[in-house]
Amino acid sequence: MNERFILLIYGYFPHLNEGEGPYKVHTIVDERGAVDPHAISTALSESLGRNLEDPHELRFQNLEEINKFGYTLIDELDSPEIGIISIDSYNICLEKSTSLEEFKENITEAANKIENIDYSKDKGILSKLF
Amino acid sequence: MSTETLQTNDEESVFPGENWFFYWKTSASLWRSKLGELTNSNKIIVPINWSFHSEMGERFDFGELKPETNLSQLSTIASELGKEVIYFIPISPAPFIQNGGLPHFLSKALALDYSGMGMSQVGSNEELFKIFSWFDPKVFKAFNRFISAMGQYFYQSGINNDVYGMVCGFLHEGRFHSFLEDTSKEFHEAFSRYLDAKLKDQSTDFEKPQNEIEEMVLMHEFENLIGDLYRTSVEEGLSANFDGIVKVNFLGSSTTDTLKRIMRNEEVSRYSQELFESISRKMFVSTALLPKYLKKGVFGYQLKELVSENYITQMLDKTIEEDGFLTYAPLGYFEVFENSFLASFREDSWRGLGLLDFLYDRYRFSFFQTEDKDFNFSEENVNDSKVYFFQGEELTQHSYSEMLKFFMSGGQIILNRTGMPQELGQRLEMFLIENRLKVEKVNYSTEISNVQLNSGRMVLFHGENLVEQSDKSLQDFWSKLISTFNILHLEISVPDDVQVAWQSRNISTAELNFEEIRRVSFYNGSSYKKKVKVPHVKNFALVKIQDEKNVTVSNWSQETEIELLPDGHISMDFGVYSS
Numbered sequence A: 001m002n003e004r005f006i007l008l009i010y011g012y013f014p015h016l017n018e019g020e021g022p023y024k025v026h027t028i029v030d031e032r033g034a035v036d037p038h039a040i041s042t043a044l045s046e047s048l049g050r051n052l053e054d055p056h057e058l059r060f061q062n063l064e065e066i067n068k069f070g071y072t073l074i075d076e077l078d079s080p081e082i083g084i085i086s087i088d089s090y091n092i093c094l095e096k097s098t099s100l101e102e103f104k105e106n107i108t109e110a111a112n113k114i115e116n117i118d119y120s121k122d123k124g125i126l127s128k129l130f
Numbered sequence B: 001m002s003t004e005t006l007q008t009n010d011e012e013s014v015f016p017g018e019n020w021f022f023y024w025k026t027s028a029s030l031w032r033s034k035l036g037e038l039t040n041s042n043k044i045i046v047p048i049n050w051s052f053h054s055e056m057g058e059r060f061d062f063g064e065l066k067p068e069t070n071l072s073q074l075s076t077i078a079s080e081l082g083k084e085v086i087y088f089i090p091i092s093p094a095p096f097i098q099n100g101g102l103p104h105f106l107s108k109a110l111a112l113d114y115s116g117m118g119m120s121q122v123g124s125n126e127e128l129f130k131i132f133s134w135f136d137p138k139v140f141k142a143f144n145r146f147i148s149a150m151g152q153y154f155y156q157s158g159i160n161n162d163v164y165g166m167v168c169g170f171l172h173e174g175r176f177h178s179f180l181e182d183t184s185k186e187f188h189e190a191f192s193r194y195l196d197a198k199l200k201d202q203s204t205d206f207e208k209p210q211n212e213i214e215e216m217v218l219m220h221e222f223e224n225l226i227g228d229l230y231r232t233s234v235e236e237g238l239s240a241n242f243d244g245i246v247k248v249n250f251l252g253s254s255t256t257d258t259l260k261r262i263m264r265n266e267e268v269s270r271y272s273q274e275l276f277e278s279i280s281r282k283m284f285v286s287t288a289l290l291p292k293y294l295k296k297g298v299f300g301y302q303l304k305e306l307v308s309e310n311y312i313t314q315m316l317d318k319t320i321e322e323d324g325f326l327t328y329a330p331l332g333y334f335e336v337f338e339n340s341f342l343a344s345f346r347e348d349s350w351r352g353l354g355l356l357d358f359l360y361d362r363y364r365f366s367f368f369q370t371e372d373k374d375f376n377f378s379e380e381n382v383n384d385s386k387v388y389f390f391q392g393e394e395l396t397q398h399s400y401s402e403m404l405k406f407f408m409s410g411g412q413i414i415l416n417r418t419g420m421p422q423e424l425g426q427r428l429e430m431f432l433i434e435n436r437l438k439v440e441k442v443n444y445s446t447e448i449s450n451v452q453l454n455s456g457r458m459v460l461f462h463g464e465n466l467v468e469q470s471d472k473s474l475q476d477f478w479s480k481l482i483s484t485f486n487i488l489h490l491e492i493s494v495p496d497d498v499q500v501a502w503q504s505r506n507i508s509t510a511e512l513n514f515e516e517i518r519r520v521s522f523y524n525g526s527s528y529k530k531k532v533k534v535p536h537v538k539n540f541a542l543v544k545i546q547d548e549k550n551v552t553v554s555n556w557s558q559e560t561e562i563e564l565l566p567d568g569h570i571s572m573d574f575g576v577y578s579s
Helices: A037-048 A063-077 A087-096 A100-110 A125-129 B003-014 B028-037 B071-080 B137-157 B185-200 B212-237 B255-262 B268-280 B297-308 B311-316 B355-362 B379-383 B397-408 B422-434 B471-483
Strands: A006-012 A023-030 A081-086 A112-115 B043-047 B084-090 B120-122 B128-130 B163-172 B175-178 B242-250 B284-286 B334-337 B367-370 B387-391 B412-416 B439-444 B446-453 B456-461 B498-505 B516-524 B530-535 B540-555 B559-576
Touching (some): A006 A063, A006 A087, A023 A063, A023 B255, A063 A081, A063 A112, A081 A087, A100 B128, A100 B255, B028 B071, B043 B071, B071 B084, B163 B212, B163 B268, B175 B242, B185 B212, B212 B242, B242 B268, B268 B284, B268 B297, B268 B367, B297 B311, B297 B498, B297 B516, B297 B540, B297 B559, B334 B355, B355 B471, B387 B397, B397 B422, B397 B446, B397 B456, B439 B471, B516 B530, B516 B540
Parallel strands (some): B084 B163, B163 B242, B242 B284, B334 B367, B334 B387, B412 B456
Antiparallel strands (some): A006 A023, A081 A112, B439 B446, B446 B456, B498 B516, B516 B559, B530 B559
């Protein structure tokens, strides 16, 4: 697993079909610590033009919306990559894993990975600012 | 890998902290030397590993095949070393054992948490532990057989050590979740059978749940029912040894924690906060899943000072206080009763009414929260001089009667009458009239009734009228109300990143000028320098400053100023007198 990898886990809840949609984000984790709620809010606004009212209710109509959001989020956080995985796939990975290493590999393999094409490890200060 | 690393890992595996001993992780021939190394306390907590005794399926091993399963020998060795083994039998999945402690042949269905995520944990040596559902009827039958065999073994071997049923879980958003809570297919199938049985029961007018909340309440009721079955199994199977139930909060064990730990994103400050929250909820806390390198600095010191040294012994053995030993115990002025599951659906929960925020702000680490279904009055309740908070909606006939007994014996009560069962409300009115008690009424945000009977005091109010109030109004309401109680507290303004712990103990013969000794400890777990100012006030005489690390203390005429560097901590002992 990439050390700057961000993982987004979502669930599909058909009974949430009203309003913002049945896909709900369970967790977004980053090895650098808690993901900044401001970055999440900005990414949601920039990718889908929506305001984040409740950070625990990050919902989407379809997978395409999640992908768009994910891409904008890594751009916002200046991270190289995001892995997007459903709760069901996560559970399958867990069931078939016998060690932590294997579990990590299985998650990385099963997740839909989106790369940040603008990310560069060697960015200078000016390019980081602008 | 170096030999040193191996030794470290071995130590960590066998002694996972807080005086716990994992007997299955080391050779029985080493038990004597290993137990001899434990110096923190003479009590050793030994959790039972069901699967370790059940590797032969239905044939249980208690020393016949593997010497490491010989619990009789373990008890004897501990006793010869002047130590006492306390057995904790998991009555829910145990997150620190492979498959949650279930024997391999029963580990069929992955347990899912409240959000549908498979439950798993990362061990202290980066092992992957998975939790499997305990709602399969085969699991309960097998558990019952195991407990029955263990009970016989204890009886035949003459093991007289105390046994507790252990509910393993984690804290999430102010609520303790047992690992028994599960949303897997096995759970839903068992719940459907339960609903069918209830519908078929002619003696009740039970109806199918009409909405999501009703269904969740019923699921919770069902979980409790199954939890009670496991508890009863241990209580009956080991009746001669059974001494009660303990809840253990395993730090780092929730699904969210697992994800963070996979990403190597450990939040020690949160573990530290959870430690404090566990103590205020009178729970045990275990760091069995956390690697040793995290149990250092301020957090390591808190574990030693607040948990390992006194707390465990006090939780397991009330006689220590009665015998007059001068050990410190967590200090509490308030006892807040509330079922956190039901509270999550209610606007006038103690959190919704601003009480918990108020107490956290003004009386941090000086109040307790309890989830006990029933309140049982005892003389101890009166002697501890605490103010007890009750939610009328949760009062049962039993708790109501006990609450009145408590009041009549001099207890202090604050009762939110909103949602109180009508019958109990009427009985309360009758009680006040029959006993000719003078009710003093005042309007302050809501109608408040104050009833006094000798030293007993009961304050009644309607919480529903406070729900719409601003945070500031709620804080003012509680501040005003609490100020009418005689609480002798040294108020110290503490920055958010600094943790504070209050403890108290009885006085020694050399301290007769005081009524009690209180210890306040400050811990700076942040990466910044922090300042705390302790005012010099009447009724609190500074007796001693100790355990100083990375601190500078400056004494001024009005206050003592403490500068805590990162990882800094200090304890101050005060002699308290009321006149």
